[in-house]
Amino acid sequence: MWKESNWACWRVVAKxxxxxxxxxxxxxxxxxxxxxxxxxxxxxxxTREKTLNLLGQIRQSGYQGPVVxxxxxxxxxxxxxxxxxxxxxxxxxxxxxxxxxxxxQAIKRxxxxxxxxxxxxxxxxxxxxxxxxxxxTGTGPVSVKDVLAYCDLAENMLGLPLLYLEYxxxxxxxxxxxxxxxxxxxxxxxxxxxxxxxxxxxxxxxLVDTIVVGNVIYENPASVEGIVNAARYL
Numbered sequence: 584m585w586k587e588s589n590w591a592c593w594r595v596v597a598k599x600x601x602x603x604x605x606x607x608x609x610x611x612x613x614x615x616x617x618x619x620x621x622x623x624x625x626x627x628x629x630t631r632e633k634t635l636n637l638l639g640q641i642r643q644s645g646y647q648g649p650v651v652x653x654x655x656x657x658x659x660x661x662x663x664x665x666x667x668x669x670x671x672x673x674x675x676x677x678x679x680x681x682x683x684x685x686x687x688q689a690i691k692r693x694x695x696x697x698x699x700x701x702x703x704x705x706x707x708x709x710x711x712x713x714x715x716x717x718x719x720t721g722t723g724p725v726s727v728k729d730v731l732a733y734c735d736l737a738e739n740m741l742g743l744p745l746l747y748l749e750y751x752x753x754x755x756x757x758x759x760x761x762x763x764x765x766x767x768x769x770x771x772x773x774x775x776x777x778x779x780x781x782x783x784x785x786x787x788x789x790l791v792d793t794i795v796v797g798n799v800i801y802e803n804p805a806s807v808e809g810i811v812n813a814a815r816y817l
Contacts, residue, residue: 589649589667590703590745591771593619594788595814597807598653598775598797601637602628607644609804614646617811621646622669622795623661624653626715631659638664653705657689668698671707671747674733677721706737706746710759711776714751727759731766738770748791750776752798754783760790779803781813788814 754777
């Protein structure tokens with residue numbers, strides 16, 4: 584049965600985008616690299632067909648760990664094909680659709696079919712407003728004080744189980760991340776963005792509970808195993 588402890592012990596997660604091509608050799612590298620989980624999701628060009636094709640590639644690679652879907656479009660939920668669903672609530676979104684609007688619409692339409700026991704709400708702070716995710720959700724620049732306030736909002740007001748600091752393609756500010764990590768009480772902290780080397784993996788893995796590795800899988804797949812090992816063995 585899926586429960587919080589399934590993801591609370593993750594140290595390093597691969598994030599695969601259905602809108603990006605991944606060849607067989609790279610998928611085999613990901614499957615054998617030692618990731619704690621694979622998360623399937625993205626911002627642009629996400630369709631049901633692309634999502635199911637990617638999930639099929641993951642299965643064919645022989646990967647044995649958990650596969651979860653980060654849901655940004657309710658219509659492409661892969662029912663029965665993943666172990667859990669992660670739902671982002673973009674706390675600093677300029678458009679309320681990405682904080683609660685789309686979620687409200689989806690619950691109205693699909694509420695009686697939502698498997699709440701395997702659904703995890705993510706408090707998201709998009710720290711790179713120039714990224715595709717930042718532009719789509721209408722985020723602006725964030726200061727340390729902003730992120731600390733979002734952390735309190737997620738943990739103390741909304742009672743969310745995890746907070747995801749998303750730098751989306753660029754390497755974040757370790758000082759900011761460390762400040763948030765020291766500030767939070769118990770909320771689980773994810774970090775994603777610019778993890779393209781073992782050194783960067785080591786830096787961020789020392790500050791947060793879980794790092795998410797994405798772009799480097801497509802850009803330099805040969806480095807993936809070293810990145811995973813650096814995150815695991817600090």
